């Protein structure tokens with residue numbers, strides 16, 4: 197058996213075909229959406245992700261605003277840039293690319309992003325609304341995972357899902373999304389303290405590996421026919437590697453590869469959040 201590939205690149209392109217006329221409509225009404233990114237430091241992977249986001253903006257007609265700041269910027273300097281974007285009418289949504297250098301206070305930064313411009317859904321008020329089941333921009337990677345599963349008709353209702361990794365951009369919000377009544381899945385959030393990870397994964401109909409540990413999920417851990425989504429990435433001299441061992445493709449029913457799976461979906465959901473915020477502002 198070889199898994200059906202959950203193709204994030206093709207799905208992203210289909211989503212952009214849907215976004216383009218919505219952006220054109222906003223533009224015709226004098227409200228072109230504008231995405232800003234704030235990138236602190238020189239991390240090559242972060243630069244590559246941000247470049248991808250702006251390339252995508254050009255494809256759908258969203259205006260791009262780029263703020264690139266030195267790695268040694270003080271908290272006050274970064275907050276001044278955030279205040280500037282909060283006040284800029286051309287910026288209808290923005291993100292601070294994570295991680296920021298360690299001397300900066302990530303929580304304070306995310307809290308300062310104006311809620312109505314929070315394109316990442318990572319402001320504590322947006323996350324609180326998600327917990328309460330109120331409308332909010334959804335964090336891009338978890339939203340992308342759910343969208344990818346839906347478009348490939350992977351059943352979610354009643355599914356057992358093992359999410360490996362409890363980070364704030366993926367694992368924790370994904371647990372919240374998948375346990376909404378609309379998704380109705382049962383989620384086990386696994387982490388470094390999980391006693392028997394292999395057993396938890398083996399029980400799952402859907403496995404989301406977002407731990408950032410190379411080839412953590414091996415074929416013997418996967419229930420035959422399960423959907424496996426590889427989200428984590430580890431970079432070494434031999435190049436980037438995902439959290440899922442390549443041989444899992446022989447056991448899984450569906451596989452979201454890395455690269456080419458959830459990464460492009462993260463970008464597609466970011467642009468979707470920006471368009472939705474601009475549409476909300478018009479109504």
Ligand SMILES: Nc1nc2c(c(=O)[nH]1)N[C@@H](CN(C=O)c1ccc(C(=O)N[C@@H](CCC(=O)O)C(=O)O)cc1)CN2
Nearest residue numbers: 244245291292293294295336337455456457459460462
């Ligand atoms: N503010 C945020 N920071 C980060 C987030 C986030 O959602 N918001 N998530 C990750 C990184 N990320 C988004 O910024 C991201 C990761 C991967 C990709 C992507 O398109 N990957 C491609 C490969 C591209 C490449 O290697 O250059 C793929 O998987 O095919 C986009 C965005 C951490 N930071």
